[in-house]
Amino acid sequence: MGAAESSSKPVGSVHDFIVKDAKGNDVELSRYKGEVLLIVNVASRCGLTNSNYTELGQVYEKYRDKGFKILAFPCNQFAGQEPSSNEQIVEFACNRFKAEFPIFGKVDVNGNNAAPLYKFLKSERGGLFGERIKWNFTKFLVDKEGHVVNRYAPTCSPFNIENDIKKLLGV
DSSP states (O other), X not given: OOOEESSSSOOOSGGGEEEEBTTSOEXXXXXXXXXXXXXXXXXXXXXXXXXXXXHHHHHHHHHGGXXXXXXXXXXXXXXXXXXXXXXXXXXXXXXXXXXXXXXXOOOOOSSTTOOHHHHHHHHHSOBTTBTSOOSTTOEEEEOTTSOEEEEEOTXXXXXXXHXXXXXXXXX
């Protein structure tokens, strides 16, 4: 479970990672070169689930055709709020929230087993609690070159990130 680096060269951007999709297939994040990304650790049974999934879907719909993608990574490290299988998580997000953005395989975001992608994200943009992810729905904004430009708290509404997204998209 988790992401792997695509080679032994030093990591310089998000595009250097290979992650697993919800079906266990490798996905090279280099496929997102030239797109602005919002990378989010998600959970189905969190008090922030309804507002975040709803608003993420609306922001995605608004900017997806302008070069914006949301990459959702389920995580069960916070009060066991994502106990479902990858298949159940995708079904939940797609059926209940009509999520159309990619939902990847479940990962750890903290600790020794944290996905390499999340180790990188945290090293690029620490938060209030240092590099640790505080809770579900922590968001990382990534520019078209794969560089992490900002980190947002779990309680930050995706709507409050829109101006930063538009600036990176040039719209």
